[in-house]
Amino acid sequence: MQRAAARRFWDTRGWIHFHGTGMNNSSRPLNVLWLIDHVCYDGSLHGGGRLFMNLMPQFDPKRVRIFPYFLRASDEVKQVFAAANHPAKTLEIGKYDALAPMKIAALCKQHDIDVMHLFCYAASTFGRMVGAVKGIPTVVHDFDTQIYFPYPLYLRVLDRVLKNQTGLAFAASAMCREYMRDVRAIPDARIQVLYHAIPNSQVQVATQMTREAARQKLGLGEQPVFCAVTKLGPERGNEAMLSAFAEVRKTLPDALLYIVYKPTLYHRLPEGYEAIDWAKDPAQMKARIVEAIESRGLTGSVRMVESLEKPETYYAASDVMLAPFENIRFSSVNLVEGMAYGRPFVATNIGEPAELLERYHCGISVPVGDVAAMSAAMLRIASDPALRADLGHR
Structure with a gap:
């Protein structure tokens, strides 16, 4: 879907020609600059990084040539992309770098750029400034809302000045x-x-990995298995999920819950988290979840797996995915991956997971923090193979 949409709006005979770049319909490929602020700092790629x-x-280089750049990137991110032999390069440009527009303009000249696809705040601000001067069409791509710092006046002004430069x-x-x-x-x-x-x-991979093979790999039998691919920071809803799972086990005593996670490393604490001491320390985050597991009598029935890079086995082995988020900003990408395995999910009725449920009807929505509703939904899906198959098929 993304590839088709991107190609449609990058087509030289369509959107770009309409916006008057002066390009002719030459036989050379379309040159596209991909520019993003950063792709997370701990190596666990967010939406832009995954893209x-x-x-x-996925692009045919005979039609579209992508030139990918990060404004900045942590060593962990650089290692992830280097290990994948990905050609993305880092410019080491800060968000207050006065020379950033000139550096981006030089890139456009170097690669003979036809379109700029700009991800997140700094890239979309600097890039649209260059586009306005150079007459290069721009696409702005956002994955999140303003949560890590206040929306400053200078960005507000620039957004309004540049709004019509957003093709x-x-x-x-x-x-x-x-x-x-x-x-x-x-x-x-x-x-x-x-x-x-x-x-x-x-x-x-999802079509080739069966539930039976995945369970054999994990040493599982036919017990009900729930899975949450998540992080351990504030507002993830993990405590409510554990309470709901404790209720589920009263009916399904052999049920298991996998929490597949990556330690949360904030490069800047989101607004509202400053007073939460444990939000600054991944070890404390894990200790809180371990304590919550033990206090609910779930030791042995909840398995914590520190791995977000390769969760495929856990998707395939599970019966129901869980997304108990308590904040609208958390990504649905792990649910989308679980959907590829035909796994229905229980999610709170906010943010992207709620949108997926409304659009695809592939699970059950519950109110934020409602342990009774969450446990009832978990039981309903886990106890009904026909319902599970129907929701998973969607």
Whole structure:
């Protein structure tokens, strides 16, 4: 879906020609600059990072040539992309770098760029400035809302000055679309919702890995298995999920819950987390969950797995996925991956997971923090093979 949408709006005879770049319909490929602020700091790629990693190989280089750049990146991220032999390069440009527009303009000249696809705040601000001067069409792509720092006056002003320089905008969710429209002032008619996507290769893995094979690999039998692929920071809803699972085990005493996670390392604490001491320390985050497991009598029935890079086995082995989020900003990408395995899910009725449920009807929505509703939904799906198959098929 992402590849088709991107190609459609990058077509030289369509959107670019309409916006008057002066390009002719030459036989050479379309040259596209991908520019993103960063792709997370701990190596666990967020939506933009996954798109960089997964989508670029899908393009036919005879038609579209992608030139991927990070404004900045941590050593962990650089290692992840280097290990994948990905050509993305780091510019080491800070968000207050006064020379950033000139550096980006030089890239456009170097690669003879026809379109800039700009991800997140600094890239979309600097890039649209260059686009306005050089006459290069720009696409803005956002995955999140403003949570890590206040929306400063200078960004507010620049967003309004540059709004008409936004040829097209992609939002990762309906919530993000509203933010781009109402806060960043991008014209609504230019915004399209483009949910997180997974590569075809991952779908192929899902078709080849059976539930039985995955369970054999994990040493499991036929007991009900729930799975949450998540992190351990605030507002993830893990405590409510554990309480709900404790209720489920009163009916299904052999049930198991896998918490597949990556330690949360904030490069900057989100607003509202400053007073939460344990949010600054991954070891404390894990200790809190371990204590919550023990206090609910779940030791042995909850298995914590520190791995977000290769969760495929856990998707395949599970019966029901869980997303008990208590904040609208958390990504649905792991649920989308679970859907590739035909796994229904129980999710709170906020943010991207709620949008997926409304659109695809592939699970059950429950109120935030409602342990009784969550446990009832978990039981309903786990105890009904026909319902599980129906929801998973959708």
